[in-house]
Amino acid sequence: xxxxxxRVPRESGRFNPREVLAAAKEAAVxxxxxxxxxxxxxxxxxxxxxxxxxVIRTRFGALAAIVAAVFVGRLVLALARHDARLSIGRLxxxxxxxxxxxxxxxxxxxxxxxxxxxxxxxxxxxYLLDLAILxxxxxxxxxxxxxxVGLAGLxxxxxxxxxxxxxxxxxxxxxxxxxxxxxxxPLAGILAAFAGLILGFPVLRLRGDYLAIVTLGFGEIIRLxxxxxxxxxxxxxxxxxxxxxxxxxLPFNSTAHGFAATFGLTYSPTHRIVFLYYIILALxxxxxxxxxxxxxxxxxxxxxxxxxxxIACRALGINTTTTKLTAFAMGAMFGGFAGAFFATRQGxxxxxxxxFGESALVLTIVVLGGRGSQLGVAVAATVxxxxxxxxxxxxxxxxLVFGAAMVAIVIYxxxxxxxxxxxxxSLGARTDIPAAIAGGARTETPA
Amino acid sequence: MSAAQILNVEHLTMRFGGLVAVSALSFSARVHEIxxxxxxxxxxxxxxxxxxxxxxxxxxxxxxxxxxxGSSFLLERLPEFRIAREARVARTFQNVRLFAGMTLLENLxxxxxxxxxxxxxFTVLGLFGSRAYARAxxxxxxxxxxxxxxxxxxxxxxxxxxxxxxxxxxxxxxxxALCTDPVLLCLDEPAAGLNNRESAELNLLLRAIRDEHGTxxxxxxxxxxxVMEISDHIVVLDYGVKIADGAPAEVRNDAKVIAAYLGVADxxxxxxxxxxxx
Numbered sequence: 184x185x186x187x188x189x190r191v192p193r194e195s196g197r198f199n200p201r202e203v204l205a206a207a208k209e210a211a212v213x214x215x216x217x218x219x220x221x222x223x224x225x226x227x228x229x230x231x232x233x234x235x236x237x238v239i240r241t242r243f244g245a246l247a248a249i250v251a252a253v254f255v256g257r258l259v260l261a262l263a264r265h266d267a268r269l270s271i272g273r274l275x276x277x278x279x280x281x282x283x284x285x286x287x288x289x290x291x292x293x294x295x296x297x298x299x300x301x302x303x304x305x306x307x308x309x310y311l312l313d314l315a316i317l318x319x320x321x322x323x324x325x326x327x328x329x330x331x332v333g334l335a336g337l338x339x340x341x342x343x344x345x346x347x348x349x350x351x352x353x354x355x356x357x358x359x360x361x362x363x364x365x366x367x368x369p370l371a372g373i374l375a376a377f378a379g380l381i382l383g384f385p386v387l388r389l390r391g392d393y394l395a396i397v398t399l400g401f402g403e404i405i406r407l408x409x410x411x412x413x414x415x416x417x418x419x420x421x422x423x424x425x426x427x428x429x430x431x432x433l434p435f436n437s438t439a440h441g442f443a444a445t446f447g448l449t450y451s452p453t454h455r456i457v458f459l460y461y462i463i464l465a466l467x468x469x470x471x472x473x474x475x476x477x478x479x480x481x482x483x484x485x486x487x488x489x490x491x492x493x494i495a496c497r498a499l500g501i502n503t504t505t506t507k508l509t510a511f512a513m514g515a516m517f518g519g520f521a522g523a524f525f526a527t528r529q530g531x532x533x534x535x536x537x538x539f540g541e542s543a544l545v546l547t548i549v550v551l552g553g554r555g556s557q558l559g560v561a562v563a564a565t566v567x568x569x570x571x572x573x574x575x576x577x578x579x580x581x582x583l584v585f586g587a588a589m590v591a592i593v594i595y596x597x598x599x600x601x602x603x604x605x606x607x608x609s610l611g612a613r614t615d616i617p618a619a620i621a622g623g624a625r626t627e628t629p630a
Numbered sequence: 631m632s633a634a635q636i637l638n639v640e641h642l643t644m645r646f647g648g649l650v651a652v653s654a655l656s657f658s659a660r661v662h663e664i665x666x667x668x669x670x671x672x673x674x675x676x677x678x679x680x681x682x683x684x685x686x687x688x689x690x691x692x693x694x695x696x697x698x699x700g701s702s703f704l705l706e707r708l709p710e711f712r713i714a715r716e717a718r719v720a721r722t723f724q725n726v727r728l729f730a731g732m733t734l735l736e737n738l739x740x741x742x743x744x745x746x747x748x749x750x751x752f753t754v755l756g757l758f759g760s761r762a763y764a765r766a767x768x769x770x771x772x773x774x775x776x777x778x779x780x781x782x783x784x785x786x787x788x789x790x791x792x793x794x795x796x797x798x799x800x801x802x803x804x805x806x807a808l809c810t811d812p813v814l815l816c817l818d819e820p821a822a823g824l825n826n827r828e829s830a831e832l833n834l835l836l837r838a839i840r841d842e843h844g845t846x847x848x849x850x851x852x853x854x855x856x857v858m859e860i861s862d863h864i865v866v867l868d869y870g871v872k873i874a875d876g877a878p879a880e881v882r883n884d885a886k887v888i889a890a891y892l893g894v895a896d897x898x899x900x901x902x903x904x905x906x907x908x
Contacts, residue, residue, distance in 0.1 A: 481746035482753045488740040491729035499741045500714030606733045609788045616790045
């Protein structure tokens with residue numbers, strides 16, 4: 184066989200010697216790198232000796248084991264690359280993939296049905312109910328950010344700012360004016376939308392990386408204002424004793440006028456948790472409904488067109504300024520609703536809850552789910568937050584698992600879990616647009 | 631000339647730092663005519679287009695657009711989206727700019743954004759499923775379907791625009807511009823990259839647009855076959871300066887045009903150099 188023989192899938196598992204040699208060489212190089220890396224990290228260790236002085240302890244056995252593991256792993260990987268039987272295409276055949284993509288609508292329905300019965304199934308498990316509330320909150324944040332990032336293609340790294348504005352708006356209005364949750368909720372959304380407009384104006388001319396940096400800065404500015412404006416926000420002490428939502432005027436407590444007493448139930452703190460769960464689920468579903476609806480309206484199509492080619496949009500008479508601002512305001516409004524909910528659920532908020540990490544988490548959910556895909560966002564939120572909790576017993580290693588999962592997704596599904604795009608309107612049957620064509624913006628000057 | 635002018639360019643100059651891309655250019659394009667802009671590469675044709683469609687603000691000069699109904703716009707004072715929306719000047723781009731991930735139908739609906747936006751009550755009525763919006767959308771789809779039929783792509787309405795072959799993408803971009811109901815259509819090299827059969831079809835399409843829809847066309851083109859066959863009026867630019875302006879037959883025989891395209895004889899160069907030497 185010549186050196187440049189095409190790599191055809193082979194039925195037999197035998198390798199030719201040249202390939203094995205090449206793979207062994209590659210593995211040896213990897214092992215050498217591992218040796219260099221780990222010789223000080225693992226091979227040598229300083230401990231306190233019996234006299235209290237530091238002594239050097241060598242662990243060459245462990246070092247050898249790690250280097251050997253790297254060698255074998257790399258060898259297997261290199262050989263697998265040459266053998267088509269082990270490729271991803273073989274592992275998930277085209278027929279299976281086609282079947283899976285057709286399942287989208289059923290998956291969404293099943294997901295929704297499950298979300299509706301969560302409090303009934305897990306009624307006795309307070310921990311799981313709290314987790315479910317957390318997941319749905321982040322799903323809602325993901326839906327909101329999806330408008331900005333997924334539809335309009337504006338990379339926003341400071342989304343948590345709107346979450347914070349919503350939370351503080353609710354807390355402050357409820358405390359100072361004694362208004363109920365249901366009146367404060369829309370106010371919080373409106374104030375967050377205003378914050379979105381304020382952010383939108385200065386960043387209108389920015390794109391890509393520059394936009395990302397400025398939005399990141401905006402997120403930090405909001406957090407620092409909350410931290411330093413002691414008179415209004417209480418600074419690092421935050422705001423506590425935030426009013427809880429009531430069930431049409433019936434508070435969730437053990438008094439005679441409470442929810443439980445009115446309906447003749449035995450008082451249980453779980454009632455309020457279940458109620459909160461359904462509030463956030465309803466909010467998330469409203470966000471989802473509005474987003475799906477907007478996608479089919481001219482404004483939604485203009486957002487997507489903006490993501491595809493801004494210059495072409497302007498040549499078609501679309502006012503890109505107002506189009507971008509509406510995207511920011513819409514996304515911010517839903518972030519504000521989620522923030523108000525967060526405040527009422529926690530009963531206590533402080534700037535610590537609104538760090539960059541939150542923005543990054545929501546953005547990760549959107550990117551992993553597939554920008555523009557609602558189902559993808561819901562699945563990604565469940566997998567991410569559920570995964571965090573599930574791997575809690577692995578302690579610090581769960582970040583390692585999380586990182587590895589991230590790398591795997593980036594390699595195998597670079598455009599997210601649901602990467603196809605459903606057209607907003609069609610003459611015939613609606614068919615999804617494959618990931619390779621969907622997305623991908625161009626930003627040069629016109630020629 | 632008896633025909634009314636649609637576009638009147640007066641003393642247009644566009645400077646980029648020290649570079650003068652277009653210099654004191656004046657010409658006019660008439661209603662219901664195809665006006666071609668030709669000239670060697672770097673003559674300033676696309677710069678002129680960017681000035682007309684508002685992507686560049688000219689350094690000096692006036693660009694007056696007059697609609698057939700008499701209303702008039704000074705294009706150098708309008709931002710680009712208002713030139714498209716109010717002055718109703720549509721354009722295509724030299725390197726095709728479609729919404730690649732969206733379907734052909736969606737591309738043509740985005741072009742009707744402003745009309746649909748109004749019909750959807752700036753999203754509010756549309757969000758609650760107003761009947762009026764549903765009817766407006768149906769009309770917009772009908773219009774899109776009409777233009778897809780005209781460019782021969784009706785069967786691919788639900789395919790993503792990025793999946794089309796190059797020639798079809800060019801036609802789709804023209805159809806998208808036409809969906810904005812323009813009075814002046816600016817086409818930047820519509821025949822570039824097309825084969826002979828495709829450019830013959832393009833000629834027919836452009837003539838039909840002019841004759842049936844009364845749209846005036848301003849065209850940049852290098853394909854002289856297309857230019858000479860369909861233009862009513864040709865303006866020739868070289869180094870940002872107008873060197874000829876007239877009917878195709880006149881321009882074809884103009885000595886300056888021939889010199890700009892083919893260069894001049896050696897004897898003339900030597901003569902000029904001898905004069906320049908001290």
